[in-house]
Amino acid sequence: MSSDETYEHTSLEAARWLVSLEESPDDQKLKDEFERWLSEDPTHREAWDSTSGIYDLMGPLFAKKGYSSSTQSCKSGWRHTSVSKRILYGVPIALAAAVASFMLVPDYYYRLTADYSTGKAQQMTVKLADGSEVSLAPKSAINVVFRREGDREIHLLRGEGFFKVSHNPERPFRVTAGKISVTDIGTEFDVRVSQKASAVAVRSGEVHVDGDNHLSTDLHSGQRIERRGRGIVSASHEDAENIGAWATSGQLVLEDSSFGDAVTQINPYYNGRIFVANRHLSVGKVTGVYNLSTPESALKAMADTQGAKLYHITPWIIVVSY
Template sequence: MTERKTPTQAAAGWYLFLRDYPDDEDMKHRFAEWLASDPAHARAWEDMNVTASVMAGVPRILHMPARTSATPVLHMNAYRVARRFLPGCALALAAACAALAFMPPDMLVRLSADHYAPVAQTRDIRLADGSEIILAPRAAVSLTINGSERGVRLLQGEALFDVRHDPTRPFRVTAGHVTATDVGTVFDVRMDGDATTVAVREGEVHVASARSGIIERNLHAGEWERVSGTTATAGTAPAATIGAWRDGTLIARDQTVAALITALRPWTAAKIVLTDSELAKKRVTGTYDLRQPEASLRLIVEAYGGQVSSLSSWIDIVRAR
């Protein structure tokens, strides 16, 4: 049985679809049909726009599809917003907070991101200077590009950066408390909770932490640095394996089952629940196909006495046999 979405949940979903695929005419048509099919949909869509505007910190109203005879027009001007959410910002903020309970987990990040890669998809971003950013699934970035600087903030997930060096405009990537500055290179940045890992595939990167004394040094090809809280850990890896995920390959080198499951999660819409702490600690070395996350999950855990039980198409339970 398929779970029925509330109008608020559906509006949040449409917001993301239209944001990610703004040129999809078929999707716009289906959205217009959904919007016109129930007055509750129109109210939920109006509330979704208000929520997005409040949370983004600036007025931001999505453009509606071309009007049809069945499509209501939502004039989201300041007067109507104020009237609906009197006495002002306090109630608008309350409405935004209430709507958060029905939003997908990534909604907060996606509202503040300039670019986002959906589940199980990578996304290439080509900048005007010739640099390229490849986002791993569920990764999000915000950009600050102008005449004097090139700045990227990694909001979540993992991204590979192929930078065209320009000494007059440093290319800086900030993730948590860590900043990686290009010295002419290809490098990977990954966020796992409060930990940030920078790994260099080609060239050289300067890595520094905003927390004094933790780390400030240059990394070269094949070197990586992981900063978690007030601790920094360094290591090396074959340079060619860094960023291998962009080709759909997961390379494990003495990593825990728990770490590999974390790496698989962005590549599947199913929620993976690991219930066995001993299985989680098992060390794994091998190569797995990220494009086949279900098969890879089973290969990883079954080799160590685990099993995967699918409660539905959306939940995989991993436990010991």
């Protein structure tokens, strides 16, 4: 993980702590866990100071919007601010997190360092020199390393790619994503990487997957494998036609997915930021097929299944809450 990705991950953790502390200001166990997180690494304190600092700077904005507030300090410098209407509870935190994210890890970093990259709500299909194709989801980036007589390598730096490989046994096609490496054996497959996990799913054909902790396995059509932090690996089966559906048909196919994970997947397709204000809402289950060309409508349909609503804070920020 690059230093920028690490800082983004830590900043998002800080924003989540801010949300949690807002939701449960009297939860002493939560406060104790927060203090432990804060003391684990100096970067945690740095990210917390940046995120809470942005929150403080935005205070006058919320006052103008009519939010009533009362301030209460704790030893970490956390301030609990209540708002006048429960449906807007956590909205200032969402805005702070949005601003922090936009300021800390701009998309142009990847435009400068990657061979191919996409930003928010952007997709791209790249035709490689060997005839293979790579479809990039929004907020994705790759580097391409093709040796004239040797291996063909793709480094997925972030996001998701769907690969249609022109098979050549004399020139292996390999994709690296986080802690895993995927070698084509003649196939179409999807690879996704984030700060927390790397995942591979095969639409047709076969791939070989290698990784740390002795991970070495073959995947066939309809099979998926995911490697999470600390080397935890999970395997599953799904309808092969649904794999890479975002690239082949513009659809997001969910089966018993958590609402939080569903929002994470649809967020890059929305030209702004989406935040879930309630922890209980995040763990609700979602199943369905959603049109990614209209991400806001898809988000509303998902929220409806949870009895939740969308609140438009600005033209580019949506908060989902009960």
